[in-house]
Amino acid sequence: MPAILKVQADGADEGCVTFVLHNEDHTLGNSLRYMIMKTADVDFCGYTITHPSESKINFRIQTRGSIPATEPLRSGLNELSDVCQHVLNTFQARVNEFKERQEEPME
Amino acid sequence: MAETMNIVEEIRNRVILGEYNVKNNFRIDIVHLDESTMEFDMVGIDAAIANAFRRILLAEVPTMAIEKVFIYNNTSIVQDEVLAHRLGLVPIKADPRLFEYRSTGEASAEEEGSEIDTIQLQLKIKCSRNPRATKDSADPRELYLNHMVYSRDIKWVPIGNQADVFADSVIAPVHDDILIAQLRPGQELDVIMHCVKGIGQDHAKFSPVATASYRLLPDITLLEPVEGERAERLKRCFSRGVIDIQDVAGKKVAKVVDSRLDTCSREFLRHDDLKNAVKLARFRDHFIFTVESTGILPPDVLVTEAIKVLMVKCQRFLSELDSTDLE
Numbered sequence: 001m002p003a004i005l006k007v008q009a010d011g012a013d014e015g016c017v018t019f020v021l022h023n024e025d026h027t028l029g030n031s032l033r034y035m036i037m038k039t040a041d042v043d044f045c046g047y048t049i050t051h052p053s054e055s056k057i058n059f060r061i062q063t064r065g066s067i068p069a070t071e072p073l074r075s076g077l078n079e080l081s082d083v084c085q086h087v088l089n090t091f092q093a094r095v096n097e098f099k100e101r102q103e104e105p106m107e
Numbered sequence: 108m109a110e111t112m113n114i115v116e117e118i119r120n121r122v123i124l125g126e127y128n129v130k131n132n133f134r135i136d137i138v139h140l141d142e143s144t145m146e147f148d149m150v151g152i153d154a155a156i157a158n159a160f161r162r163i164l165l166a167e168v169p170t171m172a173i174e175k176v177f178i179y180n181n182t183s184i185v186q187d188e189v190l191a192h193r194l195g196l197v198p199i200k201a202d203p204r205l206f207e208y209r210s211t212g213e214a215s216a217e218e219e220g221s222e223i224d225t226i227q228l229q230l231k232i233k234c235s236r237n238p239r240a241t242k243d244s245a246d247p248r249e250l251y252l253n254h255m256v257y258s259r260d261i262k263w264v265p266i267g268n269q270a271d272v273f274a275d276s277v278i279a280p281v282h283d284d285i286l287i288a289q290l291r292p293g294q295e296l297d298v299i300m301h302c303v304k305g306i307g308q309d310h311a312k313f314s315p316v317a318t319a320s321y322r323l324l325p326d327i328t329l330l331e332p333v334e335g336e337r338a339e340r341l342k343r344c345f346s347r348g349v350i351d352i353q354d355v356a357g358k359k360v361a362k363v364v365d366s367r368l369d370t371c372s373r374e375f376l377r378h379d380d381l382k383n384a385v386k387l388a389r390f391r392d393h394f395i396f397t398v399e400s401t402g403i404l405p406p407d408v409l410v411t412e413a414i415k416v417l418m419v420k421c422q423r424f425l426s427e428l429d430s431t432d433l434e
Contacts, residue, residue, distance in 0.1 A: 084418040
């Protein structure tokens, strides 16, 4: 089972880290980058697909101050998961509403 | 130059990234929903996440499709590999959530596949001459029996406890009129097929959508009142139903009625007197999704599964972060 997540720290500074995420592409990379950029103390956040033939991304986070870079990564993943949950709940509620409205004329 | 800068500034500020903007001004409106197509609006979300949903719908929602084709007899003129390729592309109506992925073990004994990850199908058909055809008919439909092999000839062979688990639903191709091959008397096909669970990223035959796409809602504003004959010409520049001519104090005035119907052809820019009267832009957070299913799963189930796939991705990395102690 290949390692999903690997870290390449920049010297001794825990705030500037490049994560290597295997088996990922723009689907998670871009949406995660968007969620992390909205975090307050992130100086830099970006991702690269090193080569289109390899399915891995280099995800770089640089934080302001001495905050370890895993923190915005973790909070970004949590927030993205929350957004998905919210979208899922809203969508399912609206679909059920729509289906009920469709059945009314038949009764 | 200053004009374009102002427009760019306005475009950049249109979606204000509030702290929790998703929870506050996010909404979904379902416009159309039936068993095969769905159109819905997602308002108040960013393009990155909407695109992630679209990509997952196309490539990462799993389905069942024919993967291994064991050809016992193929005397038709369709080559073995071409036949196998065509069979793989036939959509199979089996709920992929009830199956598991086939483990990629090195042991070749695993190849048999068990009832939890494989569906076995059979196609056994032989073409023969019709004894009751008239002497001088030239119509193949009369002359031959079984000369067209359709997807309805694919039969399910339950293995293990599948007959009990799927007692009330028959596993078969979604459409029964897909032409697979043509035969002539004496030719036959005897083929066993194994279906496995896969995702579109691996092969497009596993993609559950005919297509899934989104467009942004156009924003058409009239910068100055357009009247009379100019209004008529302006109406013709846009798609039907976008601009309506209304009678205001005896004069015919153009008004934007429904910008959703527009296809943004920008025809009005070709007319010198109209090009400064209209501003055409798009709402950057209003996505009109169209999802067409191949029939395996209904489109609203597909969208739900796609959102769950993105959540599972996040959870997987969160558990990796928690478990491993990163150097």
